[in-house]
Amino acid sequence: MDAKITNSILYLDNVSVSFDGFRALNALSFVVEPGELRAIIGPNGAGKTTMMDIITGKTRPDQGEVYFDGAVDLTRKDEAEIAQLGIGRKFQKPTVFESHTVWDNLELALNRKRGVFSTLFYRLTAEDKARIEEILATVRLTARKDDYAANLSHGQKQWLEIGMLLAQEPKLLLVDEPVAGMTDAETSETALLLKDIAKTRSVVVVEHDMGFIRDLGVKVTCLAEGSVLAEGSIDFVSNDPKVIENYLGR
Ligand SMILES: Nc1ncnc2c1ncn2[C@@H]1O[C@H](COP(=O)(O)OP(=O)(O)OP(=O)(O)O)[C@@H](O)[C@H]1O
Ligand SMILES: [Mg+2]
Numbered sequence: 001m002d003a004k005i006t007n008s009i010l011y012l013d014n015v016s017v018s019f020d021g022f023r024a025l026n027a028l029s030f031v032v033e034p035g036e037l038r039a040i041i042g043p044n045g046a047g048k049t050t051m052m053d054i055i056t057g058k059t060r061p062d063q064g065e066v067y068f069d070g071a072v073d074l075t076r077k078d079e080a081e082i083a084q085l086g087i088g089r090k091f092q093k094p095t096v097f098e099s100h101t102v103w104d105n106l107e108l109a110l111n112r113k114r115g116v117f118s119t120l121f122y123r124l125t126a127e128d129k130a131r132i133e134e135i136l137a138t139v140r141l142t143a144r145k146d147d148y149a150a151n152l153s154h155g156q157k158q159w160l161e162i163g164m165l166l167a168q169e170p171k172l173l174l175v176d177e178p179v180a181g182m183t184d185a186e187t188s189e190t191a192l193l194l195k196d197i198a199k200t201r202s203v204v205v206v207e208h209d210m211g212f213i214r215d216l217g218v219k220v221t222c223l224a225e226g227s228v229l230a231e232g233s234i235d236f237v238s239n240d241p242k243v244i245e246n247y248l249g250r
Helices: 048-055 079-085 102-114 126-138 154-166 184-197 210-216 234-238 241-248
Strands: 010-019 022-032 037-041 063-068 087-090 172-176 202-206 220-224 227-232
Touching: 010 048, 022 048, 022 063, 022 227, 037 210, 048 063, 048 172, 048 202, 079 087, 087 154, 102 126, 102 154, 126 154, 126 184, 154 172, 154 184, 184 202, 184 210, 210 234, 220 234, 220 241, 227 234, 227 241, 234 241
Parallel strands: 037 202, 037 220, 087 172, 172 202
Antiparallel strands: 010 022, 010 063, 220 227
16 A cells, blocks of 8 residues: 555545535645644635545545544444444534533543443443543543533533544544634633643644634645645645635635
């Protein structure tokens, strides 16, 4: 197999998909390295969410190659298999269990991974507890662990859901517009939080908030009309005339 594939956590080559004749992805190619945190930007309708749909098996590409973890052909897997392989996805709207505590939400997520159907008779091991404590610290919710999820701020609910995904130990975490609706303080904290998470796994984050993207300080890929318009540092990408014309200057 091509070294470009074997050395990557995520490899897309020449991926296209059309909906009723409209090309949402148009020969999209990009590669994410193991342990990388990658930011994706681009105008509405550029295909950012569709790209995540392709990676997670929600949408099948019409053409192109999609490989995960150096060898796994994702175009041959269904959504459940892809989740099982270690790809976690955070959708825009948080879906935490509001009537459960923060701790219980994380405990449920941990048991879901284990496939325990009923948590009623299952006792957490010391190791499980340590893992939950660790996740609480990562998602900045240690002080809120006994509070009902319903009482968290919008931003904290987003963090809790990221924590629930971490309980599944994904190798790759996909996060779509995490800071929409967050306060400025929560937005800056989210950049730090994702950088912490990327120390132990790969993360791909889609965002429109350019301040947040700048805070991340990582390689940026700008999509437009279903393909890569520019890629590189935030300064390189934001000075690209095509990016200014198609996105930033709008
Ligand atoms: N399942 C689908 N059926 C039909 N059209 C779709 C489907 N999914 C996406 N599209 C279309 O594909 C295009 C790309 O949409 P996509 O949601 O990927 O854009 P995006 O870059 O995530 O935009 P935004 O920044 O607004 O979230 C849009 O024109 C959208 O309407
Ligand atoms: Mg989108």
